[in-house]
Each structure stands twice: as C-alpha cells, then as structure tokens.
Amino acid sequence: MNKHHITRRGLILGGLSLAITGCTTNEDGPPVGWSTFGSDPDSDPQYRRQEVAYSGGEPPGTIVVNVEERFLYYVEGEGRATRYGVAVGQEGLTFKGEAKIGRKAEWPSWKPTDDMMARKPRLQEYADGVPGGPLNPLGAAALYLYQGGQDTMFRVHGTNAPWSIGHAVSNGCIRMTNNNIMDLYGRAPVGTRVIVI
Template sequence: MPVSRRFVALGLPVLLGGCVSARPAPMAYTAARRASLEPQYYDMYAELDDEPFPVPAVDIDGIDPRYLRQPVAYTGPERPGTIVINPNQKFLYLVQDGGRAMRYGVGVGREGFGWHGNATIKRKAEWPTWTPPSTMIMRQPELEEYASGMPGGPDNPLGARAMYLYQGDRDTLYRIHGTIEPQTIGTRVSSGCIRLINQDVIDLYRRVSTGTRVVVLSGGGGGEGDEFS
C-alpha cells in the first residue's frame, strides 16, 4: 500500500518533516460555480506527460475557483520576485512588475501550527525525498524502512517539487511543496508547510531561484487590490 494511503487507512497523519497532513472534509460547489470556470483552467491543470513520474489531471471542479492559479493586481510593498504568503486567505503571491502578482491557492498550517516571518529559499528539489523524523518512526515503527528517505515519486507526500525555507543558515524545516492531495488546497491542514497543487508548484518552481525572499504574513493583511477575495 502506498505510504500516503497506508497512513489514511491507519487513521494517522502524514508527517512531512515539519508538516502534518490531516485530510479535511470534502467541499461541494454548485453547478453554476463550476460552469463559471474558464476553459483555460482545464488545460492548466491537465495531466503532465513530460515529468519523470505521472502528474495526473486535477479535478478542479472540486476546488474553490479562488484557489486556482491566476494573475491579480498587487499593491503590497514587496519587490518583484518576492514570494508573499497570506495564511489567513490561503494564498501565495509571486510579486511581479507593474503592480501585478501571480496568485496560487495553498494549504497552510492548522490552528496552532502556523508560523510567520521572513525566510529565504536556499534549496530546491525536483521530486524530493521525504524523510520521516525519528520521533515519528518511534511512534510508527513500520516507517523504519523510510529512515534513510522515501524517494520521490507519485506517492511521496512532498509532491513534484519542494523549496526549502531557511532563516540565515538555519533550516526552518518548513517547505513550499507539492501535494498528492489537491483537495486540501484552501484549507488549514499542515504543521506549517505551504502546499500547492503539483501543477502549480511546478509552475512556481520554474519562476523562482535560490535566494528568493519569502514573507509569511502573521495577520489578515494582504497587498492585493480590488481582486482580493
């Protein structure tokens, strides 16, 4: 049984370094809301066939349209190239020139597990390895086989890409990463990590480099203009 499905079957959370996944109740959207989606979104979240492992198409009819990738107005003070994360709104912004940003829906830390502050992307990885912490292996001895790391792949909880957040030379243990559970986007589900739909994290990964500044807001403050929702 794949590792993620095994955890669900046992009723146990999936721990991703500093990230714990708790599956939320499924959301329902009206037929009218689904019909309002522009055709481009179905292409944007279609199956990717140019990756080392399968990236299946996303059932975007089950995701609030606000959380689909889209360009928006942005009026915050951050310089272009900065990533700004608003945990309250479950949005990640990549600030661009001309008062614009690319906005992505994200899953964020559960109540009591959030964090905020400034960080820097110091490492990036495609199809990253997942290594359960020793404390988790003590609680779940069956994970001993992954003590040296679970290789990247379609069942790896970190998804297709990971960007590792540091403060100075200290690894915060928080990541911006993909997910094999796209239905968790727009929810509070982790222990602080920021997760994106795999198609979105691949897009973001291509746009940023190591050294990118990341700002995680502490309150409801945004920076977006009239399109803020």
Template sequence: MLTRRRFIAASALALAAGRAAAQELVSAEAPLIEDPGPLRLNIGPQAVQASLTLPPDFDGDYEIPDRFRARVVQVAPGLVPNDIHIVPQSHYLYFILPGDYAIRYGVAVGTEGLGWHGQAVIGRKVEWPSWRPTDEMIDRNPDRYAKYADGMPGGPDNPLGARALYFFQGERDTAIRVHGTVDPTSIGHNASNGCFRMYNSHVIDLYDRVPLGARAYAY
C-alpha cells in the same frame, strides 16, 4: 476589516521601505498584499495574465475550484519582484511580478497550532523531493510517522509532491517548505504540519519562476 485608509498606509510603508517594511510586518497583522482598487497602469491584470503561460485549471484529473486557480492580480505598490508572500488567512500565496502585479495561487497551511510565520530565503529547490517527517512529528504521532523515520523517496506517492522550495534562515534549514501534494482537496484548508501545500501543477509553475535567494514572507 481592510479599509481604504489601512490600504493607503500599508502601501506607503511598502513603497518607502521595501523589504525592510515586509520584514517588520511579518510579526504583526498581515499587510494588504492584493489591491482590488483602481488600476494604476493602463495595462490590467487580465492583459498581464494573457502574456504569461499559467498552469491549467486542472491538477491531473482534479478540477481546481475557481477561487484557487492561478491568476494574475494587482498588488500593493513597492513589493519586490520574485519575492513570495503567503497570507494563511486567505490561503493564498503571491509570487510578485514587476509592475505591482503578482501570480496568486491557492495553498493549504498548517493546522491549528502548527502554522509557521516569519521571513526566510529560498535556499534550495528540488524536483520530486524525498521526505522525512521531523522528529517532532514522529514524537507527536508515532503511529502515523515512525515508519517513515528513514525517509521516503520522491515520487507521485510522496507527500511533498512534484516540487519543493526550502525555507532557510541564514545557513539553517527551517524544515518549512512550499511543496506539492498528493491530496489536491486539501488546498484552501488548514491541513498541513506547518508547510505550505500547493497543487502539483502550481508548484511546478512556481518552481520554474522563483530564483534561489528569493525572500519568502508568511504572515
């Protein structure tokens, strides 16, 4: 349970050490990212949200549940703008804004045993990405994935959806992505092979905001 004492401790750590603290916390329990406490500035999340153009509450014809609509929220102090923080337990992804705010999006995360945790850098961004299942996916479920061993071109039927952000560690592609989906009902669930799915409208919005070289943390 997240107590006020734990929030103060996490906030002080983030403020003192910035990214170094976030990197240290990746292997431990997820830190407190979202801060529902008293506003620290005269301007609140609703005013910040009003100054931005966020994606609509529909993804195509699908009405996004209220909990997973894109919203501006207050976050713990000291988090670095343009970084991404993913908290699988709550199925939220946070894109950090200046002033201790973030845009919060809903995500789908890996099924049991397939979740990814760690730190990476956004090393590549692709519109309407092509897709190839990993060798591990083909070995694990050849009936489902072997037919895609030569890859699948990008498009509205591609499981990576409209956009993809590629996680790199050094020069190595981790095979983990933040990407869109052909199944909007999966958002908010443990449903992927390890990547992080978003509504297509949300991943397009995130794609346009996040720069190459931004850091991503998954807890």
C-alpha cells in the same frame, strides 16, 4: 478576472512561530496518490492560479504567503502578482516571518521529523523516509526555506492531496498543487525572499 489586494499588515518578522515541524499528508480525503497532476476540478475556482492586482509594495520576484487567506503571491511588479491557492499548517504549526529559498528539489524525498512522529505515531512507519515520486507527500517539487543559512524545516511544496488546498491541514508547510509548485519552481530561484504573514 478576480482582483485581490493584500497589505503587509500582520507581518511577524524574525523567526519561527514554533520549533522544527515538517510536512505530511492529511489523514482525511481520497487515498494517497489519488490525483498528482491535472486541473484538480474539485478545487474551489478561487484557488486556481491567476494574475491579480497586488498592492503589497514588495519588489518583483518576492513570494508572499498569506496564511489566513490561503494564498501565495509571486510579485510580478507594476501592481500585479500571480496568485496561487495553498494549504497551510494547522493552528500553532505555521511558520511566520521571513526566509529565503535555500535550495530546491524536484520530486524530493521526505522523512518525518521527530516532532511529527511524536504528534502522530502512525508516521513512525516512514521513519526511514519516502523516496520522491507520486506517492510522496512533498509532491512534484519543494522549495526549502532557510533563515540565516539554516534550514527551517519548512517548505513550500507540492502535494499528493490536492483536495487540501484552501485548508489548514499540514504540519506547518505550505502546500500547492503539483501543477502550481512546478510553475513557481520555474519562476523562483534559490535566494528568493519569502514572507509569510
């Protein structure tokens, strides 16, 4: 088993690193909807879900995302965590700090924010939103991150672009394979503390 240790160095508390952004698919890679479930055989084995050693000190039930390393940890306690590979936001678009899961949804709908459409005009064709389902960029489930009772517009969610795991490609959200987001969805209730470093 691959063991990995993480510390809270580099933790930036209090707020967003950028104003409201959102989530979208990557412009590169296979067509949208190419692979929504399964073992994602083309992904790097290090990004597959596994139990690892963990020394961060957070209480069990905490989610810790290390953006630089492209890993999300669900703290289990007794020096262990479940580690998942993730895709993160492009430079300058990543949420950092603390939040809580304010709500959860399976097969959520998605609508690009005004900021996203300004950066990528091609997204204007989705201005009315995309219903939940295999072609939706949020994948099988989403955990909505809140601060002070307000939606930050950042999510931990599934993806219809599993080849993006391990890369910085999104508009700021944390992507997981659909299998992994469903596993985390079942573990993390509303109110779960999320730390992004």
